[in-house]
Amino acid sequence: MVATGYEAVPAVAPGAVPRHDSLVVMKFGGTSVGDTERLRAVAERLAAARDAGHRVVGVLSAMGHTTDELLDLAHAVSARPQPRELDMLVSVGERVSCALCAMALIDLGHAAVSLTGSQAGIVTDTVHGKAKIVEVRAQRIHEALDRGEIVLVAGFQGVSTESEVTTLGRGGSDTTAVALAAALGAGTCEIYTDVEGVFTADPRIVPAARKLDRLTYDEMLELAASGAGVLQLRSVEFARNHGVTLHVRSTFTGTDGTWILEEDERMLEKAMISGVAHTLEETVYRVEGVPAARLFSALADAQVNVDTIVQTGPEIVFSAPDGDRVAAAETLDGLGARWSATEDLGKVSVVGAGMKSHPGIAAKTFATLEAAGIEPRVVSTSPIKIACHVGRDEVERAVVALHEAFALQVAGGRSDG
Amino acid sequence: MVATGYEAVPAVAPGAVPRHDSLVVMKFGGTSVGDTERLRAVAERLAAARDAGHRVVGVLSAMGHTTDELLDLAHAVSARPQPRELDMLVSVGERVSCALCAMALIDLGHAAVSLTGSQAGIVTDTVHGKAKIVEVRAQRIHEALDRGEIVLVAGFQGVSTESEVTTLGRGGSDTTAVALAAALGAGTCEIYTDVEGVFTADPRIVPAARKLDRLTYDEMLELAASGAGVLQLRSVEFARNHGVTLHVRSTFTGTDGTWILEEDERMLEKAMISGVAHTLEETVYRVEGVPAARLFSALADAQVNVDTIVQTGPEIVFSAPDGDRVAAAETLDGLGARWSATEDLGKVSVVGAGMKSHPGIAAKTFATLEAAGIEPRVVSTSPIKIACHVGRDEVERAVVALHEAFALQVAGGRSDG
Structure with missing residues (x-):
């Protein structure tokens, strides 16, 4: 018999049908x-x-x-x-x-x-x-x-x-x-x-990584999209859209894991940066000569899992998993695009709902990477995430450096410095 | 590409829909x-x-x-x-x-x-x-x-x-x-x-066993019921009831196997004894004090696969696979029956549609077993089958002796002697 953490529901009277038990x-x-x-x-x-x-x-x-x-x-x-x-x-x-x-x-x-x-x-x-x-x-x-x-x-x-x-x-x-x-x-x-829940970083890379007690849907979405493999992205979207509270926990212990639920003020004060997620095996494509709508519609048809998209001029830059390279190349050639690809990249992402009310996170992220001698190839952000594509062999160092810089081993983290 | 033995259906005119191909x-x-x-x-x-x-x-x-x-x-x-x-x-x-x-x-x-x-x-x-x-x-x-x-x-x-x-x-x-x-x-x-079809006996026991070209449904039913594992009993019944011709053949060669179809006169003249089948792991029960209807209804409810049933006096004798022993024992005790069981038996069956028109097959079967020093414990017959329960360690000798006695290695067999 394993521990479960369940509170017993009050017994119903004999004969009564417990239709409203949870x-x-x-x-x-x-x-x-x-x-x-x-x-x-x-x-x-x-x-x-x-x-x-x-x-x-x-x-x-x-x-x-x-x-x-x-x-x-x-x-x-x-x-x-x-x-x-x-x-x-x-x-x-x-x-x-x-x-x-x-x-x-x-x-x-x-x-x-x-x-x-x-x-x-x-x-x-x-x-x-x-x-x-x-x-x-x-x-x-x-x-x-x-x-x-x-x-x-x-x-x-x-x-x-x-x-x-x-x-x-x-x-x-x-x-x-x-x-x-x-x-x-x-x-x-x-x-x-x-695993026991969602961690501030992959414990295999950062031994001091800490289990998070709570996360907002948005944070979990960013973490899941950024490589935290514990939950599938679509399931978190589904949970947010339908107001289903998620509880990610260990099969092998009875302790609480990580709760994922709607953001509230109390949480905002607690969590500034929730974690550092990463992925390996990313390829970045630089494309010219095709309108964006046509490009991404064709890539979607070819089942290419486009991740990051950034554009600052005539060139469209996007990333996709290494596994989708053949499909992506065929699509780009089929569209008559001028394109190049950089393989052997990874992505490191700093995620936190508190980012919205604390400026300076981006600056600190770049300073930390620079101090580690790592140059981001592509940078993309959301209100609660900063993501940097870096060389695949630089990913682990980047995760360790950022986890340390934001003091994620301490609950709440810190943004000063 | 393997050989298939199929005749090509004549090509249809372009545009025509070959709805009536076989x-x-x-x-x-x-x-x-x-x-x-x-x-x-x-x-x-x-x-x-x-x-x-x-x-x-x-x-x-x-x-x-x-x-x-x-x-x-x-x-x-x-x-x-x-x-x-x-x-x-x-x-x-x-x-x-x-x-x-x-x-x-x-x-x-x-x-x-x-x-x-x-x-x-x-x-x-x-x-x-x-x-x-x-x-x-x-x-x-x-x-x-x-x-x-x-x-x-x-x-x-x-x-x-x-x-x-x-x-x-x-x-x-x-x-x-x-x-x-x-x-x-x-x-x-x-x-x-x-395997290449249905044989006159298990070739692992009788190396001279011969592949049968044709069998009637009834013969195949008796053979299947008597241990020839090549076809499931119910499927043969189903085929007979719906007039579906069966063709048992090898996956690995293109040659014809054994056709199973309705009896006709030509076949009767050819096949007297079709084959010798056998099973191992039979248990024979002797039961008193329970009406037959009640007994077999209870055994059916308990999913006991009753095979042979014989009765000549107050005692009911039936056999069932060794695997059903627990269920059978529980059922018999539940009915308050007086019963005993003989385990470690097998069954050897001589099957042939020609038996109907050739008397003396039973006599020859018993004589053959007696000459081999084998004493049948239970005997049961149908119009086209004689089955004898014998000790499990006597089954192989019985199969060899009967296959030889009826000269089954020669097409048509013989009933004289």
């Missing part, structure tokens, strides 16, 4: 369900929440490396696996986790049922591999919850408006969980993962 | 799709049939040991995996094969689509793990065939009348294939396997 959506990632032993631990965690009187919906990812193994099979039979069939293939991973977890729960003496994305009513558009949820028809989930069952929903997948199996793209289980929390009216969506 | 259902078992290389070979075989002008429906089993591996996972999380969840779990295996095969076909330049049992319209009753097909709603298959696509259908599974995923039990992919052949009006259902 509903909780608990999402467990691939590491959390990495083997059958861990799956049983997840089942115990779900059971504890149910025992405390909650209506419980679990959203599970595929076990460990299942999805990668399925992709390996696909590439063994086809040079370019067809997207519709790829979705039929990889969607089985979450179904396996959920069925096993339901069995484990039933073994523990609880009523439970697993549902595919389709059975759970996750309706998406028709874009295979990167489908977007357009509607949640939660009738079957409600019926199961009304019967007192713990409901396990296969993450990452749905059924399209054309009755085809679709997947939401990597990390899509987060989006499934948030969409369900929104549709079911759950106040909180708990995201269980193999 | 439809073929081709079923491939787990060994045939054992790895990605074999899956690609299966794809080539399906493609060759399509290239020859046929409308092609492929029914695939799960790859190699996938189903067993999934069952191992289930037993790792639950002592008694719940049947509904078990079906959710194990049904993914065939879905993986089909999606991979569709990708491989598309890679070969063919249009193809994979369908789950549910998408293919295989509607079953609600008995998880051993569901029966009640209807095939083939609309989606017809649409895909009309678009010229090769359709891959996940074997072994369907969707129940209560919208739950069901499985048809071990070997259920054969039944899927036959049901589709019947529903789609395909004249022949091809069952591809890792």
Whole structure:
């Protein structure tokens, strides 16, 4: 039995139907369900929440490396696996986790049922591999919850408006969980993962990195977009748009993790800089001779994940993951653009809602990088973020230097100096 | 490219829609799709049939040991995996094969689509793990065939009348294939396997065993029921009831295998004894004090696969697989029966449609066993079969002796002597 941090809901009178007990959506990632032993631990965690009187919906990812193994099979039979069939293939991973977890729960003496994305009513558009949820028809989930069952929903997948199996793209289980929390009216969506929460920087690079207790949606969005891998960007957007509080926490401990919720004054005073995020494997393109609208529409059609866009003159500069290089090059050539690319870059981003009310963060960021002998190639900012593309081999030094400069190991950080 | 044995359908005039080309259902078992290389070979075989002008429906089993591996996972999380969840779990295996095969076909330049049992319209009753097909709603298959696509259908599974995923039990992919052949009006259902057809005995025990060119449904039913593992019993029943000709043949060669079809006079003259089948791991129960109807109704409810039933006095004798021992014992105790069980038995069966018109087969069978020093414990017969339960360690000797006695290595056999 693992600790859960749940408060027991007051018992209801015998015979009364506890229809208004609180509903909780608990999402467990691939590491959390990495083997059958861990799956049983997840089942115990779900059971504890149910025992405390909650209506419980679990959203599970595929076990460990299942999805990668399925992709390996696909590439063994086809040079370019067809997207519709790829979705039929990889969607089985979450179904396996959920069925096993339901069995484990039933073994523990609880009523439970697993549902595919389709059975759970996750309706998406028709874009295979990167489908977007357009509607949640939660009738079957409600019926199961009304019967007192713990409901396990296969993450990452749905059924399209054309009755085809679709997947939401990597990390899509987060989006499934948030969409369900929104549709079911759950106040909180708990995201269980193999780390204790969101940190001020990657602890593998900055050992002094500190777990953040709270973040605003905007901060989490910037961090997720800037490389903090703990949550998928779309799931945070979805949570913000539907007012779902997220709680990112460890599968393996009972302690609180990081809460992600609407900004309030109290938080503003506390957090100036929330963290330093980074990505590796960025390519920066410099393009001339194509109107921006036409350029980015073509790149979107080619499924290139454009990240940063900056323009100060006739030249348009944008970045995209190294993995999208072939698609980007084909698109740019197809448009007849004059273009060049700088590969082997990374990006370091300083993120904080407090930035809005504290000038001087940009200056300090540049001074810190300069002192470390690092020259930014591209700079882009938002109201709560400063991002600098730097050489890939300079990224780690930049993260360490900025974490230190903003004293992020101390709660609240500091902007002076 | 593998040899296929298909005759090319005459080419249609340009612009004409070949709506009336012949439809073929081709079923491939787990060994045939054992790895990605074999899956690609299966794809080539399906493609060759399509290239020859046929409308092609492929029914695939799960790859190699996938189903067993999934069952191992289930037993790792639950002592008694719940049947509904078990079906959710194990049904993914065939879905993986089909999606991979569709990708491989598309890679070969063919249009193809994979369908789950549910998408293919295989509607079953609600008995998880051993569901029966009640209807095939083939609309989606017809649409895909009309678009010229090769359709891959996940074997072994369907969707129940209560919208739950069901499985048809071990070997259920054969039944899927036959049901589709019947529903789609395909004249022949091809069952591809890792042997060249149905043999007069297990070639591992009788090296001189001979491949049979033709069998009647009844003979195949008796052989399947008596341990010839090449076809599932229910699929043969289904084929007989719907007039679907079966062709059991090798995945790895282009030669004809064994045709299973309606009895005709010509066949009667040819085949007297078709083969000797055997099973191991049989337990024989002797029961008193319970009416037969009540006894077998209770055993059916407990999912005990009762095989032979014989009764000559107050004692009811029946056999069932060793694997059902716990369920059988619980049922018998629950009924308050007086009972005993003999374990470690096997069964050897002599099968042949010609038996009906040739008396003396029983006598010869008993004489052969007696000469080999083997004493049958239970004997049961049908018009075309004589079955004897013998000690498990006597089964192989009995098979060899009977195969030799009936000269089955020679086409037609002989009943004299």
